[in-house]
Amino acid sequence: MTTPEILATQVDLFGLMTVLGEHLYSTPFVALRELVQNAHDSCVRRRLEDPAGFTPEIRVVCDPAAGTLAVSDTGAGLTRDEIVRYLATIGAGYTRKLREQHGTDDLIGLFGLGFLSAFVIATRVAVTTSSYQSPDTTLLYQSRSGERFSIEPAAARPVGTTVTLHLKDNFRELSDESALRARLLHYCALLPLPVYVGDDPVAVNAQPAPWRVGDAHPARARALRLDFARRLERRFEPLCTLDIGPREGTDVRGLLWIHDAATYGTSDNRNLHVYVRGMLLDDDARELLPAWAGFVSGAIESAKLTPTASREDLQRDPAYRAVAAAIAEALVDGMKQVAEREPEAWRRVLLRHNEALLGAALCDDRLFELLADELTVPTSEGDLPVAVVQRRGQGKLYASLSPRGGFEEVLFRALRVPVVVGTRYGALPFVRRHADRRGGTVIELGTAAGNKRVFPPADLPADQQAFLSNMLTRPGQRLIAARFAPAELPLVLVPDREAELKRRVESDEAAGRIASGALGLMRMFTAKIDATVDADLYVNLDNPAIARLLEQRAGIDATHPGVKLLRALVAFVAGASEAAANEAEGLHTALAEYGRAVCELLDTPRPAR
Numbered sequence: 001m002t003t004p005e006i007l008a009t010q011v012d013l014f015g016l017m018t019v020l021g022e023h024l025y026s027t028p029f030v031a032l033r034e035l036v037q038n039a040h041d042s043c044v045r046r047r048l049e050d051p052a053g054f055t056p057e058i059r060v061v062c063d064p065a066a067g068t069l070a071v072s073d074t075g076a077g078l079t080r081d082e083i084v085r086y087l088a089t090i091g092a093g094y095t096r097k098l099r100e101q102h103g104t105d106d107l108i109g110l111f112g113l114g115f116l117s118a119f120v121i122a123t124r125v126a127v128t129t130s131s132y133q134s135p136d137t138t139l140l141y142q143s144r145s146g147e148r149f150s151i152e153p154a155a156a157r158p159v160g161t162t163v164t165l166h167l168k169d170n171f172r173e174l175s176d177e178s179a180l181r182a183r184l185l186h187y188c189a190l191l192p193l194p195v196y197v198g199d200d201p202v203a204v205n206a207q208p209a210p211w212r213v214g215d216a217h218p219a220r221a222r223a224l225r226l227d228f229a230r231r232l233e234r235r236f237e238p239l240c241t242l243d244i245g246p247r248e249g250t251d252v253r254g255l256l257w258i259h260d261a262a263t264y265g266t267s268d269n270r271n272l273h274v275y276v277r278g279m280l281l282d283d284d285a286r287e288l289l290p291a292w293a294g295f296v297s298g299a300i301e302s303a304k305l306t307p308t309a310s311r312e313d314l315q316r317d318p319a320y321r322a323v324a325a326a327i328a329e330a331l332v333d334g335m336k337q338v339a340e341r342e343p344e345a346w347r348r349v350l351l352r353h354n355e356a357l358l359g360a361a362l363c364d365d366r367l368f369e370l371l372a373d374e375l376t377v378p379t380s381e382g383d384l385p386v387a388v389v390q391r392r393g394q395g396k397l398y399a400s401l402s403p404r405g406g407f408e409e410v411l412f413r414a415l416r417v418p419v420v421v422g423t424r425y426g427a428l429p430f431v432r433r434h435a436d437r438r439g440g441t442v443i444e445l446g447t448a449a450g451n452k453r454v455f456p457p458a459d460l461p462a463d464q465q466a467f468l469s470n471m472l473t474r475p476g477q478r479l480i481a482a483r484f485a486p487a488e489l490p491l492v493l494v495p496d497r498e499a500e501l502k503r504r505v506e507s508d509e510a511a512g513r514i515a516s517g518a519l520g521l522m523r524m525f526t527a528k529i530d531a532t533v534d535a536d537l538y539v540n541l542d543n544p545a546i547a548r549l550l551e552q553r554a555g556i557d558a559t560h561p562g563v564k565l566l567r568a569l570v571a572f573v574a575g576a577s578e579a580a581a582n583e584a585e586g587l588h589t590a591l592a593e594y595g596r597a598v599c600e601l602l603d604t605p606r607p608a609r
C-alpha cells in the first residue's frame, strides 16, 4: 500500500477577491461599511479590555485630490502579532474570539472576511495602528492586493487604528464628502457609536433612532419619526409613520412609513432597511413586509436575524419568519392608530392608496374592518364607498364584468344606480367581501344569473311574443319578455359575451393575432358555444309604449313609425355595447330609419284634442 500524498489546499487570492467584489456583495461600496464596522468592533474591544479614560470615536475622512478615504478609530489597536494573526489572516478575527469570551451582543464582525473587501475598491491599503497593549509602538501595515503585505514602524500616534484606502478610479466617488456622507448615513444610522465625517463636529448618526428615544411629547415624537424616515427614504416623501414596538417572540424594533405618492393596486414600492447590531445589513429586505404593503417602507433592527456570509441577505430561519409576522402585525395596528389619531394623514393615505388598500383589505380581516367603510370602488358614477353603491342600488350591489361600457351603462344610467366596474383591481372581490360581512347581494351583470335578477322574465302568450319578435328583433337576437325598472325604458339589448368571443376567435383576423396552437384550443372551446343567438333583447312589459304596441298589434306592421322608432332604439342601445361598436352599418341604418319615422309622424295629421 502506498502512503497517500498530503498537500495543502492553495488559495488563489485574486480569484477570491473577484468572487468577493463581484458576487458576494451587492455593491463593492459596502467595503466602507466593513471598515466602519471594524472600527466599531475595535472600540467595543477597548471598552471591554482597557476602559479607563476611553472615549469611542470613529471618523471617516476623504481627500478628493489624492483619491483617498481613511477610517480612523480610537479602539484597541493591533499589535504586530495581531496584524498577522487576525487582520492578515482570511477567515480569522479577534472579534469572534472576543464575542465567545465575553458573550457580548455588541460586536458585529463574525466571519473574518470584511477587511478583504477593501482591496476590491482600493489599489493600495495602508493601516497605521497602535495597540493599547503597547501604546509606545505604532506600526504601518501596507498591501497592494492583500496577497502580500509589509509591516514597519511608523510615527507615533494615539492608541487606535487608521485604515487608508487609495481608491481605484471607478470608486473615487467615495473621496467626495457628500457622497460619502450619504452612504454613511444609511450604513450607520443605528450604530450606537458616533461616526464623524471630515472635521464635522456633529456625527452623521447623531440623531438616535426614534424608538430608542424616551418619552417625548407626542407632537415632537411624530416630528422625530418623520425626520428619521425622511433621512432614510430615497424615493418618496413619508406621509406618516408607524411604530414597530416590542412583541412576544421577537426583539424586532423599528419604524414603518407610508409613501406620500399615489400607488395603483399592483404597485410594489416596498422597501425595508434591516439593521443588525446597528449596522445596515440589507437595504432592500422587502420580503419582510407583507406583499400587499406596496406603499410602505421602513427600517428595523433585530439581533436575532442572522446574516448570510454576504451580510446583505438574511437567513430564512424561524427568527426571520417571526420578524415578518411582527412587522405585519405592527403595520395593521399602526394603520389603526393613524386612523384614530391622525385624521388628516389618514385621509391622505386613503386618497393616495385607495386601490392598493382594496387589495390589502382582502388579505387581512382586521384591515378589512378598518377600511370597509372608508375605501371607494370605481363605479359608472365615479368612485363611491360600497355603502353608497348599495344604498343607491336599494340594497343591491350591481357589478359589471364587461371591460367597456355595455348595456349595463344604458340601463343603470337610466335607473341612476351606480354599477361597480368589476374589471378594475380589487373592486369586485372587495364588494363581494363587503356583502358577505355587512350584508347585501352582489349582482354580476352580464352573467346568466345576474341577468335573470335584473330582468325578471314575464309571461306572455306565444302569439304576442311572436309579434314582438317579428317587429323588433333582427336575426341573431332573441326576444325575452320581462318586467324591470325603470318602466320608462322600453328595452335593453344584452350581448351574449360567449358568442362574442366565438365570433372573434373564429374570425380570420384572429388567426393572425393568436398563436396557432392557442387558437386551435380556443376553437375547440368556442365550437361548443351556440352562436345562433348573439344577443338577448329584454322587452319591458311595464313600459307604456310596449303595452300600447301589444294592444294595437292587430293593425300594426313593421312599416309603422312607432315600430321603426323602437327598432332604432334597439340599435342605439346596442351601440353602447362592445359587440355592436363595430357595427357602424347597423347604427347608420337605424339613424336613417329613425329620421324617416320622425318625418312620417310629423306628416301625419294629429287628431284634434
Ligand SMILES: Nc1ncnc2c1ncn2[C@@H]1O[C@H](COP(=O)(O)OP(=O)(O)OP(=O)(O)O)[C@@H](O)[C@H]1O
Binding pocket: 034, 037, 038, 039, 041, 042, 073, 075, 076, 077, 078, 086, 087, 088, 092, 093, 094, 095, 096, 108, 109, 110, 111, 112, 113, 114, 115, 116, 161
Ligand atoms: N480597525 C481595526 N482595529 C482593530 N482591529 C481590527 C480593525 N480592523 C480589523 N481588525 C482585526 O482584524 C480582524 C479581521 O477583520 P475582518 O474585517 O476581516 O473580519 P471580522 O470583522 O472579524 O469579521 P467580518 O468578516 O464578519 O467583518 C478583526 O476580527 C479584528 O481582530
